[in-house]
Amino acid sequence: MKTIILQMALPYIRFILIFFSVITLFRGHNFPGGGFIGGLMASGAFIFQALAWDVNSSRKTLRTQPSVLIGSGLMMALLSAIPGILTGKPFLTGTWVKIPLFADHTLKLGTPLLFDIGVYFTVAGVVLMFIYTLMEEWQWK
Amino acid sequence: MLALLVGVLSSTGVYLLLRRSVLKLVLGIIFLSNAVNLTIFIAAGLVQGKPVFVSEDAANPADMADPIPQALILTAIVISFGLVAFTLALKYKYFSLSDTDDLDELKELEE
Amino acid sequence: MIALPVLIPLFTAILLVFSNQARYQKIIGVSGAFAIFATSLFIISNVGGKQIEVLQSSNWEAPFGISLVVDTFSALMLVITGFVSFALAVYSLFYIDEKLITHRYFLFFHTLLMGVNGAFITGDVFNLYVWFEVMLMSSFVLITLGSKPLQLKGGIKYLTMNLVASLFFLAGIGILYGKTGTLNMAHLAVILQNDEQAILMNTSTMLFFMAFGIKAAVFPFFFWLPSSYHTPPVAVTAFFAALLTKVGVYAMIRVFTLFFIQDPQFWHTLLLAVAGLTMVVGGMAAASHYEIRRILSFHIISQIGYMIFGLGVFTPLALAGAIYFMIHNMLAKTNTFLVAGHINRLKGTYKLKSIGGLYKSYPLLGILFIIPAFALAGVPPLPGFFGKFFLIKAGFEAEKWFISGVAIFTGVLTLFSMIKIWNEAFFKKGLEEVPEQGLRERLPLRELLPSMMLGAGTILLGIGAGVFFDYFIEAGNQLMNSDQYIQVVLKNFEYVAN
Numbered sequence: 001m002k003t004i005i006l007q008m009a010l011p012y013i014r015f016i017l018i019f020f021s022v023i024t025l026f027r028g029h030n031f032p033g034g035g036f037i038g039g040l041m042a043s044g045a046f047i048f049q050a051l052a053w054d055v056n057s058s059r060k061t062l063r064t065q066p067s068v069l070i071g072s073g074l075m076m077a078l079l080s081a082i083p084g085i086l087t088g089k090p091f092l093t094g095t096w097v098k099i100p101l102f103a104d105h106t107l108k109l110g111t112p113l114l115f116d117i118g119v120y121f122t123v124a125g126v127v128l129m130f131i132y133t134l135m136e137e138w139q140w141k
Numbered sequence: 142m143l144a145l146l147v148g149v150l151s152s153t154g155v156y157l158l159l160r161r162s163v164l165k166l167v168l169g170i171i172f173l174s175n176a177v178n179l180t181i182f183i184a185a186g187l188v189q190g191k192p193v194f195v196s197e198d199a200a201n202p203a204d205m206a207d208p209i210p211q212a213l214i215l216t217a218i219v220i221s222f223g224l225v226a227f228t229l230a231l232k233y234k235y236f237s238l239s240d241t242d243d244l245d246e247l248k249e250l251e252e
Numbered sequence: 253m254i255a256l257p258v259l260i261p262l263f264t265a266i267l268l269v270f271s272n273q274a275r276y277q278k279i280i281g282v283s284g285a286f287a288i289f290a291t292s293l294f295i296i297s298n299v300g301g302k303q304i305e306v307l308q309s310s311n312w313e314a315p316f317g318i319s320l321v322v323d324t325f326s327a328l329m330l331v332i333t334g335f336v337s338f339a340l341a342v343y344s345l346f347y348i349d350e351k352l353i354t355h356r357y358f359l360f361f362h363t364l365l366m367g368v369n370g371a372f373i374t375g376d377v378f379n380l381y382v383w384f385e386v387m388l389m390s391s392f393v394l395i396t397l398g399s400k401p402l403q404l405k406g407g408i409k410y411l412t413m414n415l416v417a418s419l420f421f422l423a424g425i426g427i428l429y430g431k432t433g434t435l436n437m438a439h440l441a442v443i444l445q446n447d448e449q450a451i452l453m454n455t456s457t458m459l460f461f462m463a464f465g466i467k468a469a470v471f472p473f474f475f476w477l478p479s480s481y482h483t484p485p486v487a488v489t490a491f492f493a494a495l496l497t498k499v500g501v502y503a504m505i506r507v508f509t510l511f512f513i514q515d516p517q518f519w520h521t522l523l524l525a526v527a528g529l530t531m532v533v534g535g536m537a538a539a540s541h542y543e544i545r546r547i548l549s550f551h552i553i554s555q556i557g558y559m560i561f562g563l564g565v566f567t568p569l570a571l572a573g574a575i576y577f578m579i580h581n582m583l584a585k586t587n588t589f590l591v592a593g594h595i596n597r598l599k600g601t602y603k604l605k606s607i608g609g610l611y612k613s614y615p616l617l618g619i620l621f622i623i624p625a626f627a628l629a630g631v632p633p634l635p636g637f638f639g640k641f642f643l644i645k646a647g648f649e650a651e652k653w654f655i656s657g658v659a660i661f662t663g664v665l666t667l668f669s670m671i672k673i674w675n676e677a678f679f680k681k682g683l684e685e686v687p688e689q690g691l692r693e694r695l696p697l698r699e700l701l702p703s704m705m706l707g708a709g710t711i712l713l714g715i716g717a718g719v720f721f722d723y724f725i726e727a728g729n730q731l732m733n734s735d736q737y738i739q740v741v742l743k744n745f746e747y748v749a750n
Binding site (some may be wrong): 158163166170173174177178180181182183184185209210213216217220223224227228231234235238 | 378382385389392393396401404407408411412415416419422423425426427429430431435
């Protein structure tokens with residue numbers, strides 16, 4: 001799979017994938033999208049790199065271990081359960097904070113968003129872990 | 142039509158599961174889980190051309206598809222995806238230990 | 253509050269992701285297991301044998317959200333799971349290689365625990381499926397961890413069988429949802445009680461029965477268990493023996509008491525027949541083997557038969573007996589596996605033929621073995637006797653003479669195979685053999701600690717049977733009268749009563 005076209009196009013593909021994965025992530029909640037699909041797209045960016053060059057360079061671009069991604073993602077999801085408990089409702093209850101911006105736009109921030117970001121990281125981490133492991137074993141042979 | 146597809150998929154899946162080759166086992170798992178996902182879809186009632194998400198002011202249940210089966214299937218797909226990945230890793234390991242795809246070869250290995 | 257048995261293992265598992273050091277992993281793993289045990293004690297003291305606690309997660313009312321429900325049955329299972337897993341975590345410190353621990357043995361230990369606890373507390377069918385999968389994924393990893401060829405072979409069998417089981421379960425859920433339009437167990441119970449066409453649900457019931465049957469290893473589906481359980485390290489086997497099949501039995505008891513109650517004639521006869529065959533086949537197979545772990549694996553099967561027997565008789569006393577038996581079995585069965593691990597450490601083998609004279613050199617180990625072994629065989633002051641006694645009494649009361657006779661007969665078989673292990677491993681004259689390299693000469697006391705804990709638990713359960721039995725009767729009553737469960741879960745939901 002080491003073609004020069006893919007290698008050259010890689011920075012653009014990576015940028016587009018990650019950019020749109022973030023957009024999909026934030027579009028989530030009330031529209032199609034969300035953490036799961038976003039995470040898959042983000043992991044796609046790194047998989048392309050692993051295909052175009054090799055696993056090691058992809059790992060270098062990622063900078064951390066996939067397992068760290070999984071851990072932090074799960075931790076975020078777990079944290080999002082806590083505000084519900086603190087306000088006396090069952091855990092995981094959605095709590096929202098509204099921050100007024102200009103005109104009548106408000107920024108709604110809430111625990112479901114945190115949960116979704118957690119999902120995003122977890123999914124990206126899990127997929128990358130699978131792919132890296134399988135590709136590396138392929139290279140041993 | 143879909144029911145027929147489920148039948149074909151699941152029978153192929155079972156056939157592949159019963160083969161001795163590990164790779165075919167993986168394929169069988171994929172077929173079977175897709176068959177089951179379609180079963181959920183059919184059993185819960187198919188609606189054509191209606192989205193799950195509607196805008197807030199037009200929320201009329203008749204205009205919506207039932208979101209629960211879709212959520213169920215999504216979960217099931219994620220789980221089966223993880224399982225398939227794990228089985229593939231297992232197969233690699235198996236292959237590197239025994240240099241074969243055949244399950245019965247392993248009997249000789251353990252003696 | 254009642255979500256904690258799931259959240260604590262999740263939290264522990266997350267902490268374990270971040271580290272590579274064996275020392276750190278050990279400390280966190282064991283203290284996490286202890287925290288779960290402590291929480292479960294707290295929960296049972298809250299539930300107190302009378303009320304049912306419910307938690308609507310995300311504050312979505314049932315039947316729309318996912319409810320977590322703890323009744324006495326669940327609480328009892330949580331406590332015993334916490335206790336057994338704590339003992340096993342301690343045991344794993346000594347019996348799992350450093351290498352496996354750095355490969356995050358404890359991480360999967362805790363995710364498995366999370367799946368098991370989740371299955372015990374959930375009040376939603378699909379959620380139950382998800383917990384089953386969480387449990388299965390971790391158990392796949394645990395069973396193949398270390399990847400020796402034998403383990404891979406056992407692992408592939410285990411994986412395929414359990415996967416097919418989950419798919420059956422999933423298909424059953426799909427059909428159930430298609431028919432009733434709900435997934436909440438209490439809501440299902442309401443709908444199916446008042447539905448005249450409920451007999452149509454038999455398709456779905458059969459799929460559920462097959463799925464749980466495979467997981468619980470009852471008669472026609474048991475073959476995967478002995479062919480995979482003897483492959484992984486003994487601590488993992490003990491963990492599986494204690495928890496996995498019991499979760500299958502738990503799920504079966506739950507669905508057959510709560511919402512699959514139409515057409516009882518057919519289902520209870522089927523359950524009784526399956527139970528009888530499971531008991532006899534398991535017992536016979538155990539009597540014919542000479543490898544400790546295989547004997548014990550077949551024992552698991554024969555004892556699953558007793559629990560299904562309790563479900564098939566379907567009276568409060570029988571269910572209470574089944575639950576009591578389940579708990580006793582988790583304690584005693586785990587302990588026998590642990591002792592098998594000790595024997596292996598001393599002699600380097602599991603084959604009874606080449607072990608002997610252990611009682612002379614290690615009397616303490618002998619005592620530790622005899623407690624769970626006699627408990628399983630049903631010798632009076634120990635809990636196995638009471639469990640069987642209640643079950644058989646219930647069987648006689650319900651005038652199921654034949655199956656009760658089978659149960660008594662299986663008790664004799666169990667006694668026979670336990671005495672076989674005892675005679676061969678402990679009383680037989682020691683063989684004159686050249687000691688192999690790398691075997692231990694003696695066992696330090698601290699390595700025996702988990703076995704002692706479990707043994708003490710067994711004795712306590714036996715001697716205190718009179719005291720504890722109120723709990724079990726209450727659990728049986730709650731299962732038989734699902735009204736309380738339904739009312740608590742669907743508190744604010746207007747459902748048509750008739």
